[in-house]
Amino acid sequence: MTSPVLPLLMAGVGFCFGRWWPSGQASPQDLEGASKASTYSSITKGFETQRQRVAMSVKEVCFIGAGYVLGALTAIVLASKNSDVKFTVVDKNKNVISSWNSHHIPLFEPGLEELYFDESEQKVHADGERPRRRRLQNIAFSTAMDECIMAADMIFICVDTPLHGSFNHDMEWKGLDLTNIMAVAERIAAVSIRHQTVVLKSTVPCGMVGGVKQVLENKANTTASFDVISSPEFLAQGSAIRGLLYPNRVVIGDATQSTGAVSALKSLYKWMPADRIITVNTWSSELSKIAxxxxxxxxxxxxxxxxxxxxxxxxxxxxxxxxxxxxxxxxxxxxxxxxxxxxxxxxxxxxxxxxxxxxxxxxxxxxxxxxxxxxxxWQNERILNRIVEFLPPHQEFNTCGQVAILGLTFKKDTLDTRNSTAIGLVQGLRQSGAKVRLYDPRLRFDQIECIFGSATSEMVVAGIEDACRGCHALVIHTNWDEFADCTIPWERISSSMMEPKVLLDPWGVTSHQPMEKYGFRIMDIGIRHEWEQQWLPLQSDSIGLVSP
Missing domain, CATH: 1.10.1040.10 (N-(1-d-carboxylethyl)-l-norvaline Dehydrogenase; domain 2)
Structure with missing residues (x-):
C-alpha cells in the first residue's frame, strides 16, 4: 500500500526550467534527483524535527511575482497596514513592472486604485495626462530580483503554477507545472547569504515546502539559512482587495515548528483578529487551498x-x-x-x-x-448546443446564423480571460458555422487578439448595438455593470436583430419581463420555456449537432 508520505510533489511533475532560470547559475540537471524521483519522501525527510535558528523581526519583504492577485495586491495591502516595513515586488516582466511604476496600473480590481493612488491631486498636464501620486511610500516595484532577495528578511513566492500541459479527457490527468516555483528557489539559494524566511503563497501540491527547503539547503551559501512556511491565498478576483483587507482566515503552514518565522509572518497581519489566523502543518496548508x-x-x-x-x-x-x-x-x-x-x-x-x-x-x-x-x-457543450439549435441554417453559406457575445473575461471586475467559458463558446459557435460579434467594455483589442489571433478583427466591435445588429441570438456572458445600465436602448437593439432574437442572460443582468416586451425570447439555464417547444418544430433543416 502506498505510504501517505509519498510523492505528492509529483502532482507538479515536469520541471522545465526555462522560464525563470537565472543566467550564470547551476543547470536544471542539478535538480534531477528531485524532479525525476518516483517518490518525494527524501525531500521532506528530516525537516520535521528542525527548529527555528534565528528569532527575526521583519523590516524588508520581497514578493516574487506581480501576477493577477498574488504578489502585487497582497504586497500593496500589507504595505498599507505596515508602514514601518519596506515592501518590494519583483518580476522578470519589464512591461508589468513598468506599468506598476506608471500612472496606469496593469490590473483592474475594485478598490485597488483608491488604495494605491492619492487622487487629491487633480492637475492635468499639457499632454492631457493627470499625474497620480502614490499613496503608499513603503512599496516599490522592480526587476532587480537578486538585489531585492538579498535585502529581504522575508520572501514571498507568488509565481504562477499552471496546469502541466494541455488537458484532454482521453489523455493522462496531470498536476501542476512547478517550473517557476523551483527556479525561484534556485534563484534565492544562489544569492542568499544570511537567515531568511521563505513563504510559499502560490498554489502548490502537498510536499512542496519540503521540496523548496531541500533546494535551498543544498544550493545556498554556507552562511545562509532558511525557514520555509506555507501561507496560501484564498482570494477571488473581483473582490481581492476586500478579501485582503478583511480576510475570513489567514492560513499558515509550518512543518518545522519554526515559531519565530510564524510569529514574524503573523506580525504582518496585526490588524487581524487572532482567531482568524490558523496555523496547521504544511501538508494541510497546501491541500486546504486546493480543497x-x-x-x-x-x-x-x-x-x-x-x-x-x-x-x-x-x-x-x-x-x-x-x-x-x-x-x-x-x-x-x-x-x-x-x-x-x-x-x-x-x-x-x-x-x-x-x-x-x-x-x-x-x-x-x-x-x-x-x-x-x-x-x-458537458454543461458548456450543452449550452452551446442549445444556442445553436435556435440559429437558422443559411442555405447559401451553410452557416447557422449570427450571435452577439457580451463579455469575454471569466467574471466581472477582472481583466483575466484565462480559461474563460466565453472562449470555448466563441470557438464552438464558429466551428458550427455561426458568425460571432464580440464586445467587452474593459478589454483592449490587443488583449483579445492574443486569444483569437487573426479572427479577432472580424469579431470585435465597439459597442453593444454594433454587436447585436443583425444577430439571431444575444449572450450576456460576463455580468459587467455596464450591461445593466438602464440607458441601454434594448428596444432599439431588439428591432435591429433577426428572429428568433434569443437572449441568454445566466447572471440576470437584465430584467426578463421588459426584455420580452421588447421582443426578445428568453433562454434560461435550468428552465424550458413554452416558446422553445413552439419554435423548434419550425426548424426543419438539421444542423448536424450531437445531443449532449
Missing part, C-alpha cells in the same frame, strides 16, 4: 447538473436553488446555474486533486473529482 477551490467547483457542477434535470422534467432551477440554499447545512452561495466554472484556479486545482488522488492509489476519489470536471465541460 477549497475543489469544493467551490463541486457546488457549481452540482447545480449545473440539476439545471439539466430541470430542463428535462419541467422543474425550475431557480426555485431549486432557492429552496436548497435556505437549508442551513447547504447555504446559498455558488448555487446559480449557468456556464461552467472558468478562470485559472478552479479547473486546474480540481485536476491537480485528481492527479493527487491517483498518486495515492485512491481511484474512487479520483473518479469523483473527475466527474466534477467532466460535468463542467
Amino acid at each position: 477549497s477551490n475543489a469544493f467551490i467547483a463541486q457546488r457549481i457542477s452540482s447545480i449545473n447538473s440539476l439545471s439539466a434535470v430541470c430542463e428535462s422534467s419541467g422543474a425550475n432551477v431557480h426555485d431549486i436553488s432557492r429552496v436548497v440554499g435556505t437549508e442551513p447545512r447547504v447555504g446559498p452561495l455558488s448555487l446559480r446555474a449557468g456556464f461552467g466554472f472558468g478562470g485559472s484556479c478552479l479547473y486546474k486545482d480540481v485536476c491537480c486533486l485528481v492527479y493527487l488522488a491517483q498518486e495515492l492509489g485512491l481511484s474512487e476519489v479520483a473518479d469523483y473529482w473527475k466527474a466534477v470536471v467532466r460535468l463542467n465541460d
